[in-house]
Amino acid sequence: MTAEATTVRGPLNADELGRTLVHEHLAVNMMRELRAPGLLNDGVQALAELKRFREHGGRTVVDLTNRSLGQHPLALRRFSEQSGVNIILGTGLYRQAYFDRDQLDRTSTRALADLFVRDLTDGIDETGVRAGIIGEIGTEVQMTAQEERVFRAAALAHLETGTTISTHAAHWPVGLDQLDLLESCGVAPRSVIIGHCDSVGSPEWTRVADITDYHAAIAARGAYVAFDHIRRGADLQRRVEYIMAMVDSGRIHQILLSHDAAFRPDLTSNGGDGLTLIFTGLVPRLIERGLSDADIDTILVENPRRALTGME
Numbered sequence: 001m002t003a004e005a006t007t008v009r010g011p012l013n014a015d016e017l018g019r020t021l022v023h024e025h026l027a028v029n030m031m032r033e034l035r036a037p038g039l040l041n042d043g044v045q046a047l048a049e050l051k052r053f054r055e056h057g058g059r060t061v062v063d064l065t066n067r068s069l070g071q072h073p074l075a076l077r078r079f080s081e082q083s084g085v086n087i088i089l090g091t092g093l094y095r096q097a098y099f100d101r102d103q104l105d106r107t108s109t110r111a112l113a114d115l116f117v118r119d120l121t122d123g124i125d126e127t128g129v130r131a132g133i134i135g136e137i138g139t140e141v142q143m144t145a146q147e148e149r150v151f152r153a154a155a156l157a158h159l160e161t162g163t164t165i166s167t168h169a170a171h172w173p174v175g176l177d178q179l180d181l182l183e184s185c186g187v188a189p190r191s192v193i194i195g196h197c198d199s200v201g202s203p204e205w206t207r208v209a210d211i212t213d214y215h216a217a218i219a220a221r222g223a224y225v226a227f228d229h230i231r232r233g234a235d236l237q238r239r240v241e242y243i244m245a246m247v248d249s250g251r252i253h254q255i256l257l258s259h260d261a262a263f264r265p266d267l268t269s270n271g272g273d274g275l276t277l278i279f280t281g282l283v284p285r286l287i288e289r290g291l292s293d294a295d296i297d298t299i300l301v302e303n304p305r306r307a308l309t310g311m312e
Contacts, residue, residue, distance in 0.1 A: 003310070005305075005309055007088050008132075009087075012086055014308070014311060016086070017060045018058070018086075019279075019301055020062065020301065021278070022228065022258045023136070024062065024262075025065045025260070025262040026046045027041060027043075027063075027070070028071075028262055029069060029070030030069065032097055036264065038263060043079070045267050048268070049261070050083035054084055059085065062087075062258070063089050063090065064090040064166055066092040067119075068094035071089065071124070073123075088308065090132075091120060091135075092150065092154055093137065094168065095137070095168060096139075096146060096147055099150075101146065104146050105146075109149050110156070116134060116157035119131040120161050120163050132163070134154045134157055134166065135154075136167060137150050137167055139169065139177070139178065140170075141174070143177060151185075154182075158191060159185075162310055164307060167192065167194055169194050169195055169197070170195070171196075171200060173202055173214050175197065175218050178192075178194065179192060183221075188222070189221045189222035192224065193307055194218050194223050194226060197225045208238065208242075216245075216251070219249075224303070225246065225254050225256065226258065227243060227257055227258075228258035229259070230282055232277060236285070240289065244289055247291065252295060256307060257278050258278075259278065261274060261275060283296055
């Protein structure tokens with residue numbers, strides 16, 4: 001049987017995913033922590049970004065705006081129809097700062113898992129739009145009890161549907177702890193994407209090698225390593241070093257890329273790089289470092305296809 005991905009317009013043959021960004025936000029509300037910059041609610045801008053992405057050879061965007069982040073399933077379906085870009089939408093709950101804590105305390109882990117499963121199999125609420133990935137679910141410095149319950153619910157939903165789990169592990173090296181918990185619940189690491197691996201840090205780390213060791217440890221467990229904070233400037237070259245360290249260690253098949261364009265300044269119309277910097281800025285640098293066109297397709301086409309469908 002041919003593997004399929006679930007997009008906002010329905011099932012899609014995995015071979016049609018093409019060049020894929022695995023962590024973006026087309027319409028999102030992060031105003032609990034940020035005021036105006038944390039609200040993307042302009043459909044005209046979102047559609048323009050998607051069209052520009054397609055003009056640069058992009059085919060699929062994974063939107064990890066889940067229930068905690070103000071998702072708009074019907075709007076994303078319209079964006080997909082009008083741009084010709086495949087969109088895969090997430091389900092789940094984000095992290096502690098975005099939970100309705102009282103409601104979560106009154107909801108069992110089983111009930112949370114059932115909600116995620118319904119989103120994946122029947123559709124989100126009454127929209128008929130099905131989620132195609134579990135995420136982003138996250139932790140910050142240390143996993144809270146409520147975040148742990150969300151992870152356990154996500155694991156149950158994965159075990160019942162086979163759907164990939166994508167995590168938020170920014171700023172602190174919590175990806176291995178996330179893997180520990182998910183594995184203890186029966187989730188195979190190859191079904192997990194550890195997010196924000198390129199933005200993680202620790203006061204104990206003083207060398208780039210400390211960070212790449214963290215990436216290597218995640219990859220050694222079998223999970224996908226997402227470099228999804230691709231930005232212009234000096235940090236872009238550091239991302240090149242992270243990617244090349246993975247390639248040089250034989251881990252090219254576990255690299256995933258994206259921008260995580262979640263704020264108004266990220267949009268092209270506001271002076272940002274939108275959804276195309278990977279194509280226009282990162283890929284040329286990787287080719288200068290010796291990667292071939294086939295290597296680029298491995299990272300941008302083959303790896304997302306396997307990660308999103310469970311293909312070997």
